[in-house]
Amino acid sequence: MPTPTDAKPAMPVIEFRDVEKQFDTKTVLKELNFTIERGERVTLIGPSGSGKTTILRLVMTLEGLTDGYIYIDGAPLVYEQRDGKRVPVSKRQQKLLTTRIGMVFQQFNLFPNMTVLENIIEAPIHVLGINKRDAIDRAHQLLEKVGLPDKTDAHPTALSGGQQQRVAIARALAMDPEILLLDEVTSALDPEVVVDVLQVLRDVAATTDVTMLIVTHEMSFARDVSHRVMMLDGGKIIESADPETIFTNPAKERTKKFLAAVLRDA
Amino acid sequence: MNYLDALVMHGPRLWDGLLLTLQLTVVSGLLAFVVAVVLGLMAGSTKLLVRLPARIIIEFFRGTSLLVQLMWLFYVLPLFGPSLGAMLVAIFALTLNYGAYGAEAVRASLTSVPQGQWEATAALSMSWPHKMRRIIFPQAWALMLPSLTNLWVHLLKGSSIVYIIGMSEFTFELLQLRRTTDWLFALAIVGLVVYFIIALVLTQLMRLFEARSKYKLGRGPSLKEILSPVLTNKISPADEPAAVAPGGAR
Incomplete structure (x- = not known):
């Protein structure tokens, strides 16, 4: 930091x-x-x-x-x-x-061919080169933070819009963007x-x-x-x-x- | 000539013809798939130097007839140099011809993957090979499978054309048998039924691939559910797409 x-x-x-x-x-x-x-x-x-x-x-x-x-x-x-x-x-x-730089979109744009966890860890592992166990730990923390700790293995299509967007926020934060x-x-x-x-975003604003x-x-x-x-x-x-x-x-x-x-x- | 004699005489040749047809269908089909993916990815590129060669190959092999391509490769090419065997010529021509059609299906399905997915990969700074392999292609795969299945069935039926370069595939043998017997009707039925059954096996196999790819995208039941009739009756995916969450088996 x-x-x-x-x-x-x-x-x-x-x-x-x-x-x-x-x-x-x-x-x-x-x-x-x-x-x-x-x-x-x-x-x-x-x-x-x-x-x-x-x-x-x-x-x-x-x-x-x-x-x-x-x-x-x-x-x-x-x-x-x-x-x-x-x-x-x-x-x-x-x-x-x-x-x-990270971005969260109006339409969430989660990857439908991956679970929630896979969505979050994909880029940290393959783009930033973080090791898988650390990426998974971090993903769990972030899911906790966005209030979806139990959705790790869920499929994006099984989530509501609001839940998908919170996962998308976690996915963007997993890259530790400036x-x-x-x-x-x-x-x-x-x-x-x-x-x-919005509450999740207020929280991000307040804590980072x-x-x-x-x-x-x-x-x-x-x-x-x-x-x-x-x-x-x-x-x-x-x-x-x-x-x-x-x-x-x-x-x-x-x-x-x-x-x-x-x-x-x- | 009675039926038995004729079958004893021609049966093995008919069988060999069938095997050749299957060989051509499977080998050319798999190679054509590779060609289709490579050309399709190239044709979808924003770079002219990548796109142009792919377009030329696609347009050439789509725009000229398979029959003429076979004649050129088998009869004309040896006049200038290399003489490829009939098998090689047949596989080469079928592969490129159907690969060119397949390339269009691949390119079209890549462009059908929603723009938002491409943008999400850009926002995560994924490299081109990475996003293609892990994000875009798996989604395009579900879209391209129906077209590829169609092409494969076309290839099966189109493979009979290789008789013009002297290859004795199934249809050729069937016609030979017709010439020595008077079983026009019976043989015509056999021809219909055999091609139909092979095509049916191909399409059902591809259906399973399609179902699996859709399941991976969170749409529709898993293969397990499809293959076990008891479960499929209980869960109707068309009614409740949201309720079909993948199980732990992935």
Whole structure:
């Protein structure tokens, strides 16, 4: 675990520099610049189509970068500048960085050909090279933590949506990520199980110093766990502040309107 | 000629023909499967240099007839150099021809594995061989099996074409026997029944593979349950997919 003394103080854990993302001819993100500090929990809010999920997918390298640079701990993730030119980074370097990043998806995406335990230990054993017994011990701890200690040998299809998502969270945590990306993790769930999943995440937030980048429509959750909230609109960050300010006294009219709309629905 | 004499005379040849047909079906079938997987994986690649050779091979062998391929390999190729034996030519042509069709089935089923599964492997930083072997292929396997079964049955029936390069497989022997006897009707029935039975065995065997692969994906009963009629009657997988959790036997 990094402590404040051995981490370089000035180095943000995620940095977007002049990031632009286009899908075909549609520009989703434009001249996007922001940094996220180590241990910080940041929630992205904004109307659908504002580019929130795209930001997460860019960090996980699930999408190509149209222009600009992304840095993880100061190291270029997709492109780097060499002799004044923008060149792709090596696959090796990229893999080195992405192993520090975990992601939980809206649709859980558990592997149906494996049991719960196998889902959790697969990557730690084969990607990180952890020995099997340690990986299994850790998986049991994590299942305990997400409240599913008795589902070790269950099959994902035999679990409810909320249970599957909690396993997916355990699977991501088993990789000991420095950065955890949460992409609308409760949007596909029945309302009554949303609470369970959010409770697990609140617990993770309270007990670890993992950096979190969160996209969610659960505003009270965002308010509770975030250090900072960024409001996106039309592919740009229009406002970034602590949750208290954003939710009670936003500077921008657009933020006020957006929050009024989503909070009325809630 | 009475029945007995004819059978004593032709029986062993008919049997040899049947064995050759089975040999071609099994050997070419297995090799075609390997070719299909290799070409299918290549054809699904995002890299042009990997995809292009696979596409050329697939399109060539799909786009030209098996008959012409056999003629080329057996009669024309020796004019330029190597002369392969009839058996080798037959296996080679059947393998590539059906392998090319199979490759399309493999490629299509790989792309049918939900996008989310590919993304989950990326989020866990799995390498290409790792994710293919452990995550993507096992799921695609369940999807490709029905098509591969079809192709295998096609191969069984299509194998009769090797008579044009002088191979005495089952259909050829059947026709020989017809020429020396007047049992057109009886022999035609034998032809139907024998191919039907072989095809039936192939499809049932593949069904078991399919059931096993579905069970591993958490859909449907285990092989044990399928093979024991008592249990299958009790559990109806179609009604309650969620209730069929795998037992401890995995």
